[in-house]
Amino acid sequence: MKKHNFYAGPAILPQSVLQQASASIINFKELDLSILEISHRSKEFESVKDESESLVRELLEIDNDYAVLFLSGGASSQFFMVPMNLLPEHDTAHYVNTGTWSSGAIKEAKLFGNVNVIASSESDQFRHIPNQFEYPDSGAYLHITSNNTIYGSQYHWWPKGSIPLVCDMSSDIFSRKVDGKNFGLIYAGAQKNMGPAGVTLVVVKKDLLGKTGRKLPSMLDYKIHMDKGSMYNTPPVFPIYVSMLTMRWIKEMGGPEVMELRNNEKAAALYTEIDNNPCFEGTVRKQDRSHMNVVFKLKNSDHEAEFLKFCKDANCVGLQGHRSVGGFRASLYNALPLESVNVLVNVMQDFALKYA
Amino acid sequence: MKKHNFYAGPAILPQSVLQQASASIINFKELDLSILEISHRSKEFESVKDESESLVRELLEIDNDYAVLFLSGGASSQFFMVPMNLLPEHDTAHYVNTGTWSSGAIKEAKLFGNVNVIASSESDQFRHIPNQFEYPDSGAYLHITSNNTIYGSQYHWWPKGSIPLVCDMSSDIFSRKVDGKNFGLIYAGAQKNMGPAGVTLVVVKKDLLGKTGRKLPSMLDYKIHMDKGSMYNTPPVFPIYVSMLTMRWIKEMGGPEVMELRNNEKAAALYTEIDNNPCFEGTVRKQDRSHMNVVFKLKNSDHEAEFLKFCKDANCVGLQGHRSVGGFRASLYNALPLESVNVLVNVMQDFALKYA
Numbered sequence: 077m078k079k080h081n082f083y084a085g086p087a088i089l090p091q092s093v094l095q096q097a098s099a100s101i102i103n104f105k106e107l108d109l110s111i112l113e114i115s116h117r118s119k120e121f122e123s124v125k126d127e128s129e130s131l132v133r134e135l136l137e138i139d140n141d142y143a144v145l146f147l148s149g150g151a152s153s154q155f156f157m158v159p160m161n162l163l164p165e166h167d168t169a170h171y172v173n174t175g176t177w178s179s180g181a182i183k184e185a186k187l188f189g190n191v192n193v194i195a196s197s198e199s200d201q202f203r204h205i206p207n208q209f210e211y212p213d214s215g216a217y218l219h220i221t222s223n224n225t226i227y228g229s230q231y232h233w234w235p236k237g238s239i240p241l242v243c244d245m246s247s248d249i250f251s252r253k254v255d256g257k258n259f260g261l262i263y264a265g266a267q268k269n270m271g272p273a274g275v276t277l278v279v280v281k282k283d284l285l286g287k288t289g290r291k292l293p294s295m296l297d298y299k300i301h302m303d304k305g306s307m308y309n310t311p312p313v314f315p316i317y318v319s320m321l322t323m324r325w326i327k328e329m330g331g332p333e334v335m336e337l338r339n340n341e342k343a344a345a346l347y348t349e350i351d352n353n354p355c356f357e358g359t360v361r362k363q364d365r366s367h368m369n370v371v372f373k374l375k376n377s378d379h380e381a382e383f384l385k386f387c388k389d390a391n392c393v394g395l396q397g398h399r400s401v402g403g404f405r406a407s408l409y410n411a412l413p414l415e416s417v418n419v420l421v422n423v424m425q426d427f428a429l430k431y432a
Numbered sequence: 433m434k435k436h437n438f439y440a441g442p443a444i445l446p447q448s449v450l451q452q453a454s455a456s457i458i459n460f461k462e463l464d465l466s467i468l469e470i471s472h473r474s475k476e477f478e479s480v481k482d483e484s485e486s487l488v489r490e491l492l493e494i495d496n497d498y499a500v501l502f503l504s505g506g507a508s509s510q511f512f513m514v515p516m517n518l519l520p521e522h523d524t525a526h527y528v529n530t531g532t533w534s535s536g537a538i539k540e541a542k543l544f545g546n547v548n549v550i551a552s553s554e555s556d557q558f559r560h561i562p563n564q565f566e567y568p569d570s571g572a573y574l575h576i577t578s579n580n581t582i583y584g585s586q587y588h589w590w591p592k593g594s595i596p597l598v599c600d601m602s603s604d605i606f607s608r609k610v611d612g613k614n615f616g617l618i619y620a621g622a623q624k625n626m627g628p629a630g631v632t633l634v635v636v637k638k639d640l641l642g643k644t645g646r647k648l649p650s651m652l653d654y655k656i657h658m659d660k661g662s663m664y665n666t667p668p669v670f671p672i673y674v675s676m677l678t679m680r681w682i683k684e685m686g687g688p689e690v691m692e693l694r695n696n697e698k699a700a701a702l703y704t705e706i707d708n709n710p711c712f713e714g715t716v717r718k719q720d721r722s723h724m725n726v727v728f729k730l731k732n733s734d735h736e737a738e739f740l741k742f743c744k745d746a747n748c749v750g751l752q753g754h755r756s757v758g759g760f761r762a763s764l765y766n767a768l769p770l771e772s773v774n775v776l777v778n779v780m781q782d783f784a785l786k787y788a
Binding site: 078079081083084085086087088089094095097098099101102107108109110112113114115116148149150151152153155156160180183184187265267272273274275291293294295296308309310311312313314315318391393394 | 439451458468469471507516539540621650652666667749
């Protein structure tokens with residue numbers, strides 16, 4: 077029996093993707109070789125890499141003005157690679173602080189130039205997305221985190237202005253329609269909506285590169301990865317392959333527009349239950365609630381273990397809240413079916429019958 | 433029919449490892465979840481990470497004086513992370529240049545301090561391992577590349593002296609008995625003898641860390657990865673898992689000592705044929721020949737395409753030499769059976785019957 081997988085990441089992937097990935101470990105493309113044991117320079121893997129790149133361009137609606145890079149090191153490595161590549165030493169980068177990941181990005185950027193935190197919801201325990209700030213008209217870029225996996229908040233609008241917008245989309249990329257052309261740089265660790273852990277997507281407008289005058293190690297230089305087509309060194313072959321399969325699935329399902337409709341429906345079902353159920357409450361300002369990571373808690377926290385037991389008995393896993401926040405978190409990534417949300421809603425109702 | 437896989441990397445893995453990896457993508461540890469969709473903080477993955485670490489300690493004969501780190505970014509990232517973490521700005525690091533990867537490591541180190549190339553075989557087109565140099569008695573470390581995947585040379589002895597020895601073992605780790613305690617730091621991209629592409633092993637003596645005074649981004653700081661048990665951020669879950677399976681296999685087969693005997697036997701069979709066959713010749717000084725990557729060429733290079741056709745017809749793949757060297761390269765990693773080498777030897781003999 078399959079579990080209802082609410083893990084925040086690494087997270088649920090489509091069943092058809094898992095089937096194909098499993099088969100390719102035994103025999104990839106009828107080569108009588110495993111995907112794990114072929115050269116990254118083989119034409120078979122070159123075609124995986126090329127298709128991955130063109131799927132990213134299609135799903136994010138970007139053209140050749142942008143480089144599409146498959147790197148490693150997770151989004152955490154982009155916290156420093158972004159300023160290292162885009163922020164000259166005496167210039168300023170602007171950041172909006174909406175949680176743990178924004179804070180990490182701010183900390184690393186300070187090693188490379190001036191950092192201006194233009195808005196923050198820290199004093200509100202990150203329970204909202206600030207929307208009163210003015211878009212800066214000078215500086216290297218404005219950095220935001222589109223979805224906050226830990227606190228469960230999400231931008232449902234995009235800041236617009238003259239300097240490049242840099243966005244950490246790790247936990248909501250491909251979950252909704254996004255016009256990539258509005259961004260200077262987008263980055264995302266794969267392990268939510270894009271694929272398994274081990275590869276990080278960076279999409280960057282080419283004309284932003286090479287302007288800091290900073291001498292970089294080759295592996296940290298976007299321009300080198302761009303010039304080498306993400307093959308400067310051996311890339312993470314299997315994580316890229318599974319990401320390609322997942323992006324193919326998104327496209328076949330109808331693309332980010334269809335993902336967005338499905339995700340809106342799942343989020344509405346769960347938030348409605350949270351708001352109506354006498355035992356539970358949400359933690360984030362309603363207009364900023366995440367459609368990816370639904371964070372909620374019990375009004376009476378004494379019963380947390382009991383609720384997790386109810387979840388487990390219904391085959392729902394991954395619902396414990398992040399250790400820094402507590403409570404519960406249900407992640408509703410693209411591959412999670414509405415059926416799983418309905419099961420969780422039933423669990424919450426059953427729980428209320430006993431504990432309300 | 434299974435291919436005889438002579439790829440230089442990503443490279444052949446044991447069949448039993450591939451079977452287990454494939455099964456775990458559908459159902460990992462009877463969880464009814466894929467290894468690709470569980471949290472890296474789950475106890476099931478924690479146990480994979482812990483077992484991987486203890487297998488490294490056992491196979492390299494090291495104790496708790498060493499940190500064992502599973503990082504990403506390939507050995508190419510260690511080219512700069514080693515000097516970034518171990519070489520103070522005004523100190524000197526010594527390097528032996530034995531080929532493309534040593535040269536890369538030397539280039540990146542120059543960004544961080546003084547670099548002294550103590551010996552080099554470049555003027556000999558890297559056809560030998562220099563052995564006449566004196567071990568330096570001052571400086572941050574001496575860096576060597578134990579096996580040169582592209583040129584086909586290998587150290588069959590270890591430099592010994594007072595300052596720490598740093599070794600890139602990417603292409604021969606776990607292929608022979610090594611006393612890890614003789615090294616200050618060992619690093620290796622996984623995609624030869626250790627596992628699939630996407631994870632990099634770093635073994636470092638703890639007392640070498642934290643001495644440069646350099647402020648580092650968190651993701652580039654060995655000490656942070658050590659303190660967080662390689663879980664500072666989401667690690668490359670699946671590459672680590674398959675590496676664990678591969679290290680288990682090495683241990684079950686009898687450990688590096690047994691691998692060494694098997695690899696010696698395979699290398700002897702192939703080099704004997706190269707030396708006796710009238711059509712072929714080796715390229716590396718005999719005492720420095722690699723037991724991992726056997727580089728050889730035709731005396732009459734006009735027939736290269738014909739020989740590759742002979743190989744293909746016998747289901748032998750991955751034999752084309754590296755583009756910078758030409759000729760042929762047969763990689764004999766741990767998982768390659770002697771049977772595959774015997775097939776290649778027969779191909780060479782058949783070829784000689786027609787072309788000698």
